[in-house]
Amino acid sequence: MARYLAGRLAGIVIVLLIVSVVIFLLMHAIPGGPFDEDKVPLSPAAKANYLAKYGLDKPLPEQYLRYMGNALRGDFGIPFQSPTETVSGLIARTWPVSASLGFVTLLVALPLGFLLGVLAAVRQNSWVDYLTSSTATLGLTVPNFVVAIWLVLLFAVQFRVLPTGGWGEWYHYIMPVTALALAPLALTARYTRISILEVSRADFIRTARAKGLSSPQILWRHTLRNAMIPLLTVLGPQIPSLITGTIFIESIFRVPGLGKFFVTSILRRDYPMIMALLLLVAVVWSLVYLITDILYVLVDPRVRLDKKNS
């Protein structure tokens, strides 16, 4: 296990290094720079000063090494679009907003989706089952910004019971969370249902029934525990995109999260912010994949990590 973990962590570090080089090169390939006239009116001399101040007049390899050196010491630079704070400060200010939105969304979506999936499987072909499967289909196919617009039209424009957007009060969570939760909820419900139905056909369930266990006992002690395993694979990738903020939803509901910086940083050639954001996302993704694989072992003793599995 320890050897496996070390190998995986080394792999993550290598991927991050490659990602950082690729992003750095791509970013500097974008025509235009952060201090061009269309962004800030500066005299050529002042512009040269700024470029020198941020080290942008140096050759690219030197800039890259300097950036990585500083980053390893925890200094991610100063965002050009908001020069009064640091990149770390800006992320520390806005990320909790996005993360809390994502966290509440998961808190709503996972238990509710699981419950719906269990009900749909236990009462197969009943109205609960049909309701669940049609919600799941809608939730998985209709893009979340479309759902968000429909929510605004319905609850803010037609019935006027909720504000169109904003942040700070509990009711500001309602519409963004609903729009965001639909997809993970649908995914959870659908996979819970499928995997319960699959597990119910397994031999050990028949054995449990044969030795006289009651249906609820079988459901709770045998079926559900095994049915949760495939869920891990499906839900893992949902988590990072929720925690790192969803650009569309935050822009529609005017949530002051991290989401909009993904767009503004690229538009304004804010090199330090671009690097920091993409590396942040890459780290979160890699860690979530790693944690998912480790959880597998904890949930399912049949899975062995040290063995080569391809």
Place this chain on the structure above:
Amino acid sequence: MSSSALSPLPIPAPAAQPRQRTLLGDAARRFARNRMALIGLFLVGLLLFIALFVDFLAPYPYDAADPVQALQFPSAQHWMGTDEVGRDVYSRILYGARISLAVGLGVTAIALLIGVPLGLAAGLLGGPVDFVIMRLVEVFTAVPALLLALLLISVFGGGLGNVILALGVVAWLDACRLLRAQLLSLRERDFVLAARTVGVSNLRIALRHLLPNALAPLIVAISIGIPVAIFAEAGLSFLGLGVNDPIPSWGKMVGNAMSYMRVYWYLGVYPTLAIALTMLGFTFLGDGLRDAFDTSAEQ
């Protein structure tokens, strides 16, 4: 199967003409029995029809601005009203079908063009080639596709062609991974061993035995990739980073509607409805194809 063991075995009818069964024939039969799949086929067919004949269907050109007629609610003249510069929303929605389809097909074509050769190389050659390609896949996986597309668009500039290019360049992962996994599992099957035993060359095994068997999952992957691409374009254009204005992208129309929606609700309703129906159509069609080709799910 559950009939009594004592009953005599049914005697096969003599010389009953065995119906020729093919993979495609079986798949078509299963597909036709699936109601959702047929709905999907209908929606996609409708989209295709609109995209092809929009010049005859649309009552107005998509870029005919008439400021006097701006922000008119739906009426007999303008079935879905007019937008903030007086363009007919109905006509723009119809023309938008062409944009969405172009994005869906174009992105998928580019994704296949990159993903299939890489997947083939990784799955067939194995070894160091496989290692390098899989690390490449990993690097692309670590950066969200939408963000990478954003970065590429700012390098190459906006516009329909560049949006398709950028989305295609980030969309090849699935085709590559899928094809590689298929080939790895097919390579170990007995029929490959049999072919090798009788002296079939490696190239011929790859082309005549492995590739046809990996085709069905690839078709499914394509049909599932199309709505993802359409969604991504709508999203980028919604943020104002995709297709530029006179071109009637549904996502762009939703984005423009954001500031008017409080009063002019129809500006938000129709483009979102168009996006949702298109996504539903392609998803139903994709799911239907997957079930139709999935021989393991035979009841």
